Amino acid sequence: MKTEILTLLRESEDYVSGQELCNRFGVSRTAVWKVMNQLKEEGYVIEAVQNKGYKLKENPDVLSLSELKSRIHNRWAGNTVYFYEETGSTNIDAKRLAEEGAPHGTVVVADKQNAGRGRRGRVWQSPSGKDIYFTLLLRPDFEPDKAAALTLVMALSVAQAVEGSCAVQAGIKWPNDIVVNGKKVCGILTEMNVEPGYIQYVVIGVGINVNLEDFPEEIVKTATSLLLESKAEWPRAELLQSVLKCFEDNYEKFLRTHDLTDIKEEYTKHLVNCNREVRVLDPKGEFEGIARGINAAGELLVETEKDKIVEVYAGEVSVRGLYGYV
Amino acid sequence: MKTEILTLLRESEDYVSGQELCNRFGVSRTAVWKVMNQLKEEGYVIEAVQNKGYKLKENPDVLSLSELKSRIHNRWAGNTVYFYEETGSTNIDAKRLAEEGAPHGTVVVADKQNAGRGRRGRVWQSPSGKDIYFTLLLRPDFEPDKAAALTLVMALSVAQAVEGSCAVQAGIKWPNDIVVNGKKVCGILTEMNVEPGYIQYVVIGVGINVNLEDFPEEIVKTATSLLLESKAEWPRAELLQSVLKCFEDNYEKFLRTHDLTDIKEEYTKHLVNCNREVRVLDPKGEFEGIARGINAAGELLVETEKDKIVEVYAGEVSVRGLYGYV
Numbered sequence: 001m002k003t004e005i006l007t008l009l010r011e012s013e014d015y016v017s018g019q020e021l022c023n024r025f026g027v028s029r030t031a032v033w034k035v036m037n038q039l040k041e042e043g044y045v046i047e048a049v050q051n052k053g054y055k056l057k058e059n060p061d062v063l064s065l066s067e068l069k070s071r072i073h074n075r076w077a078g079n080t081v082y083f084y085e086e087t088g089s090t091n092i093d094a095k096r097l098a099e100e101g102a103p104h105g106t107v108v109v110a111d112k113q114n115a116g117r118g119r120r121g122r123v124w125q126s127p128s129g130k131d132i133y134f135t136l137l138l139r140p141d142f143e144p145d146k147a148a149a150l151t152l153v154m155a156l157s158v159a160q161a162v163e164g165s166c167a168v169q170a171g172i173k174w175p176n177d178i179v180v181n182g183k184k185v186c187g188i189l190t191e192m193n194v195e196p197g198y199i200q201y202v203v204i205g206v207g208i209n210v211n212l213e214d215f216p217e218e219i220v221k222t223a224t225s226l227l228l229e230s231k232a233e234w235p236r237a238e239l240l241q242s243v244l245k246c247f248e249d250n251y252e253k254f255l256r257t258h259d260l261t262d263i264k265e266e267y268t269k270h271l272v273n274c275n276r277e278v279r280v281l282d283p284k285g286e287f288e289g290i291a292r293g294i295n296a297a298g299e300l301l302v303e304t305e306k307d308k309i310v311e312v313y314a315g316e317v318s319v320r321g322l323y324g325y326v
Numbered sequence: 327m328k329t330e331i332l333t334l335l336r337e338s339e340d341y342v343s344g345q346e347l348c349n350r351f352g353v354s355r356t357a358v359w360k361v362m363n364q365l366k367e368e369g370y371v372i373e374a375v376q377n378k379g380y381k382l383k384e385n386p387d388v389l390s391l392s393e394l395k396s397r398i399h400n401r402w403a404g405n406t407v408y409f410y411e412e413t414g415s416t417n418i419d420a421k422r423l424a425e426e427g428a429p430h431g432t433v434v435v436a437d438k439q440n441a442g443r444g445r446r447g448r449v450w451q452s453p454s455g456k457d458i459y460f461t462l463l464l465r466p467d468f469e470p471d472k473a474a475a476l477t478l479v480m481a482l483s484v485a486q487a488v489e490g491s492c493a494v495q496a497g498i499k500w501p502n503d504i505v506v507n508g509k510k511v512c513g514i515l516t517e518m519n520v521e522p523g524y525i526q527y528v529v530i531g532v533g534i535n536v537n538l539e540d541f542p543e544e545i546v547k548t549a550t551s552l553l554l555e556s557k558a559e560w561p562r563a564e565l566l567q568s569v570l571k572c573f574e575d576n577y578e579k580f581l582r583t584h585d586l587t588d589i590k591e592e593y594t595k596h597l598v599n600c601n602r603e604v605r606v607l608d609p610k611g612e613f614e615g616i617a618r619g620i621n622a623a624g625e626l627l628v629e630t631e632k633d634k635i636v637e638v639y640a641g642e643v644s645v646r647g648l649y650g651y652v
Contacts, residue, residue: 096422099418099421191520193518195517
């Protein structure tokens, strides 16, 4: 009932009558009043006026299960949501839930991660109340070697959602960092559990620096938040819904060909490395060239000599711009 | 101390003096006596003779942590052991332990599985006291696409161990079933957790029908146990040690080339399908041919016409003999 009342309050421009809520849910005035108090405790500013009813005065950045459920409306992405105020890592939670049978499209959201991880076990800073950490669980029906490209599908989705919701230009640093004004605002960690030739499940973990104001000195030159770049606070649940919506659309394009054929152009538009000099840190030997976009498999196309293109696979190497982070 | 005492008893042909044990471990006679009682409760038959000491009279098929620790002696395989009398699935346990940082070579053993699984989520019968279910955790340093072949490395290791320990001929039904006299005695389920281009860990689950006497009617024609085929009971912990030892040797050969180059000949010797007609159940179209062995990637080589070899990848298809299970 809390989720429904929250949705009604948000969607109504006028006051919502207490009696109407009682009738609608078949509960007493006291029950409605209790829900309003719970919402206020969670941080919502709700005005109650005699003979008019209740009105949501401000739409603060609350991250709660009710808020998420009242925000998320997609065909499948996020139809099952888990929310933790604090957890170790949403990827680990999602993998556990996957083992227990959680369905395709399940989303695990946390306000704070105690053991947030980046790629290859690196630590990901995850304080509370400011950022969003979530993991999307997928159960694809295609071959494991196709799944690595899903991390690029998510990168594109985050970039589109950030641009659509947060009044900033978002770029992608290949393969899957999201950057605003040359600094990183989002990291993505894709993991999957496979048997030979068969994907059991994929989890895509996303951490977005939304409303964080202070960064540790060692990363202040390379990391930023949407708040710092746009000079405004953004409601995280709304941004999450926007990412999930974009992902759903992009994933359905991905499924047509099981690769990035139908979204690589859109991805390349966001590619901050595009047409810039990059150094490819290949363990077999570093080399330099000019990034020219990606192919359908998600590999970075690097022109090392005139008309000579090397296809760089994300798993093996990393790519650095010659000037600055991107 | 229990494990050490058990090892001493097993390795000593003569009686082991109680006083010697007291001196060795710096404990009282009562403490030694208590350990002997614990071992008796676990099923060991221990004779105690005044002025001579203790002697292990029989070596029964006990599966316990002490038994496992006293049996397993390898360079790395099984140096960390977890034992559960009953668990859902040792693969799920091993994956959880891997997430918590368990080292390469960790082994999870169960006497009974409540939710044992075969490939693609199929149920694996796992009653107690008769069979062995274990999962080996690996943390390889090579590319994910190399790891599918590890399931064949384990198949070979089980076949070698069964032949070495249990007085029967063991064959391999490609890719990873172990058969004795044409019936299945062992199944293997390999899973891995990967990031694009990077293996976090691999778990290889193995279920061996060791001392089971009765099979459900629906599988009695295709499944058997080592007891039924050899007319003898086999100590499961000893068999496990033998499998781990073989795996260690085979894995080290695998690491030389990151494929089966150095063990494919040995594998092919055990291949029951070899030089027989098989039907390849490829979702893209079934076909028949004669199995001719495997290549270094672990693919089955099927001769469809004179000198025309099709390489069959395990993940996508299954292979059936035209006559009977193998």
